[in-house]
C-alpha cells in the first residue's frame with residue numbers, strides 16, 4: 001500500500017496557513033483556495049518532521065500516513081518538577097541485582113523515537129542489554145581483558161587510561177560497568193549530518209526520562225573507551241555496518257537514595273549585548289580554527 005504523502009481534510013481546514021509557515025523545508029504552499037498543498041518538488045524537500053500535522057489547530061493534515069487522531073495532545077508542564085528532576089539526577093554506581101520490568105524497558109525505547117536529530121535524519125541505533133545475566137558476561141569479559149592488557153608489556157592508550165584501576169579490577173570490582181544490570185549503546189550512521197551530537201541528545205533525554213521512572217543511570221565513558229579498543233564487543237552488540245558508536249549509558253534500579261541536590265560550581269556565562277565585528281588577525285583566525293575544529 002503506498003503511503004499518502006500529504007492529505008488535507010478540506011472540510012476541516014480553516015486556511016490559517018500555519019502549516020505552510022512552519023514548514024522549514026519550504027515544501028508547502030497555499031493553493032488558490034488558501035488550502036495547503038505540496039509544492040512541485042515538495043516531496044523531495046520534505047524532511048518528514050511532521051510539523052504540518054502537529055501544528056494544525058483542527059487536525060486537518062495527515063502526512064506519510066500519520067493521522068492527527070493518532071497523536072497525543074500537548075500538555076503544559078510543571079517547570080518546578082522538571083527542574084527538580086534535572087537537579088536531583090545523580091550518576092548511579094550502585095544498582096539492585098535485578099532486571100527492570102519489560103514494560104519499563106519498552107517505555108524507554110518508545111520515548112527514544114521522540115528525540116530530535118539534525119535534519120530529522122532519523123536513523124540512530126540503540127543496542128540494549130536487557131538481561132542482567134548478559135551484562136554479567138560482558139562485565140566478566142571486559143574486566144578480564146582489561147586486566148590482561150594492563151598486565152602485558154604492550155604500550156597502549158588503554159593502559160594510560162586504566163592503569164590506576166588495575167588493583168581494583170584484580171580485586172573483582174566492576175570499575176567499568178558499576179554493577180549495572182543494563183546498558184544502552186547508541187550509534188549513528190557515519191554519514192548522519194550530526195553524527196556526534198544526535199546520540200548524545202538521545203541519551204540525555206533517556207537519562208531524564210529513566211530517572212522520572214525511578215531508575216538510575218550513569219554515562220559511561222569507560223565503557224565507551226573499552227568498546228573502541230575491543231571491536232569484538234561492537235560486533236556482539238550488533239552495531240550496524242557504517243555506524244559509529246557514540247556513547248554508553250548504564251541503567252537499572254538504584255540501590256542508593258540521595259536525599260538532597262548537590263550545589264555545583266557555576267559555569268561561565270557571558271551576555272552578548274552588542275555586535276560590531278572587527279577583522280581578526282591571521283594569527284587569531286588560525287587559533288580560532290584550531291580551537292573549534294580540532295578535537
Ligand SMILES: Cc1cc2nc3c(=O)[nH]c(=O)nc-3n(C[C@H](O)[C@H](O)[C@H](O)COP(=O)(O)O)c2cc1C
Pocket residue numbers: 089090091092093178218219220221222223262
Ligand atoms: C560524558 C560523561 C562520561 C562519564 N563517564 C563515567 C564513567 O565512565 N564512569 C563513571 O562512574 N561515571 C562517569 N560519569 C559520571 C560523572 O563522573 C558524573 O557525572 C560527575 O561526577 C557528576 O556527578 P553527578 O552525575 O552525580 O552529578 C560520566 C559523566 C559524563 C557526563
